[in-house]
Amino acid sequence: MTDEPLAPGLYIVATPIGNLEDITMRALRVLRSVDRIACEDTRQTRKLLDRYGIATPTISSHEHNEAERSGQLIKELKNGARIAVVSDAGTPGISDPGMVLAGAAIAAGIPVFPIPGASAVLAALVASGLGTERFSFVGFLPPKSGARRTALEELAETVAAPTTLVFYEAPHRIVETLADVEAVWGSGCRVVLGRELTKLHEEFLRGTVGTIREQLGGRESIRGEMVLLVDAQALSVRSVGGAGSLLEQLAELEKTEGLTEKDALKRIARDRGVSKSELWRELQRERSRTH
Ligand code: SAM
Secondary structure, rough: OOOOOOOEEEEOOOOOOOOOOOOOOHHHHHHHHHOOOEEHHHHHHHHHHHHOOOOOOOOEEEOHHHHHHHHHHHHHHOOOOOOEOOEEEEEEOOOOOOHHHHHHHHHHOEEEEOOOOOHHHHHHHHOOOOOOEEEEEEEEOOOOHHHHHHHHHHHHHOOOOEEEEEEEEEHHHHHHHHHHHHHHOOOOOOOEEEEEOOOOOEEEEEEEHHHHHHHOOOOOOOOOEEEEEEEEEEEEHOOOOHHOOHHHHHEEEEEEHHHOOHHHHHHHHHHOOOOHHHHHHHHHHHOOOOH
């Protein structure tokens, strides 16, 4: 470990997402050496600081005062201060405050240093068993069911190759969200739910969306922090011969083989290996885009 004094600037410091041992030596040195720590919630961060005997002064900087607070902190940074920013848990800026301050510091020409560490998205991804070559972090979906379904359908449309989608979700919404994932990708879609990661009751549920939804739905209560990962297949490229939109394929089959829309849909569903209802939803989405 170096004894060199810290350079002036803004330090984005990751803190544990549960297990307090998940903090790096560098993060502890930075938290101990900076002039001030800007916290999402000073009481929450104090628990971590006390555990490691760190007495650095703290200041609150959260969702509701980040814009205003950053003006004050930027002034101090311009005068050569060293300031750390932390959120309640994990990496600041990842579904958490921190980015307003980082953006303001960059705009003011102040150095910004990442101090990497825990984040629920990567912890869940690497232990999920799903693909890690290509993944997309979505964060929280809209809480209202209609908007959530639309957001998932849009994701299904834009995924160009098999991708692991990573969502943060609240326990009281998880069963509904799983039902929406099932409606969009079908009940055979593989999902993983990572719950209470790095904590005493850490749990991974792996399986098809249908089974995980039933398993959770059968529990008396669903609690804890959770990450949902979805093995998202590209619906739009699962077409016959890989070419053309669904509307084009329907028109082609109606014209060349005289099939009704219903029969043409049946044929395409069989060729693509997807359910008719899945294809029907895709048709509705294409129609709504072309109107
Ligand atoms: N900045 C944090 C990070 O880097 O992961 C995320 C903050 S966000 C406000 C909180 C959400 O992250 C939770 O609702 C949950 O979805 C996820 N999360 C945080 N800690 C977790 C844990 N220990 N296990 C599972 N999910 C967690």
